[in-house]
Amino acid sequence: MKTLIISAFLCLSVTILSAQEIMELDATKLTYAPNSSSVLQDGDSFTYTVSERFNGQFAEDPIAFMNAHFDIQKVIDASKNKNYDSYLVTFKSSNGYLQADFNNKGSLLKTYQNFNNVILPLALRKEMHNTYKGWTLVKTKYNAKTKGDLLVKALYRVKLENGNQRQNLKIDARDQGIGVAVN
Incomplete structure (x- = not known):
């Protein structure tokens, strides 16, 4: 009886193990976007809602944050057929904003910051x-x-x-x- 139970268990184990197939999955791209933002456009004015990793990250140095996480050339290229003279970009966070005015070549003309x-x-x-x-x-x-x-x-x-x-x-x-x- 012991031999019969052990033999049945071994046969069942071999059957289960041999039924497992190896399935190869397609490659997947993973990206990390720590500062994703939502964008609204009104003519030549753009508003970006900034997502911060920690509270006050944007207000600590907003111009450096803008330079590190924003490319005005992409905005200019996306709206090339509209021939704007300048671009007003507003970056909003939970405690304030930065308004940056760029010319049509992408040079920074002026900024205004207001944070609470x-x-x-x-x-x-x-x-x-x-x-x-x-x-x-x-x-x-x-x-x-x-x-x-x-x-x-x-x-x-x-x-x-x-x-x-x-x-x-x-x-x-x-x-x-x-x-x-x-x-």
């Missing part, structure tokens, strides 16, 4: 901590303008609170926190 709740540079945070002891940072805004690659204006607007007291600061970011103007 940005992290201040370390040197500026240290200076504010030492200058405004006991105050709480409530809100930050960052606005900047460039002409080409030259930074023309960069301004942080900071709101501080200490109990019932409130204070609004305007800080020229080009000076890296030197010279704080109080409103």
Whole structure:
């Protein structure tokens, strides 16, 4: 009886194992798009919704982010038959936007940046901590303008609170926190 059960088990095992076929699959391409975006077009204006890997990635350095993840030549080539003089591209994220104006050859003419709740540079945070002891940072805004690659204006607007007291600061970011103007 033992021999019969063992023989049946072995025959069943051999049958199951021999029934397995090797199937060769077709090749598949895998791509990784960490910063995928959605695009809307309205004439010569384009709006890109930026997907960030982490919160504040785009606001940290929006022009470098744009240069690394956007190719204006592809946009120009796609709309070649329309003969636009310039292209206004707006990059939107969860806490602000960058507007970039390009000429018809793809050169950057100017940009405008506007971001809310940005992290201040370390040197500026240290200076504010030492200058405004006991105050709480409530809100930050960052606005900047460039002409080409030259930074023309960069301004942080900071709101501080200490109990019932409130204070609004305007800080020229080009000076890296030197010279704080109080409103």
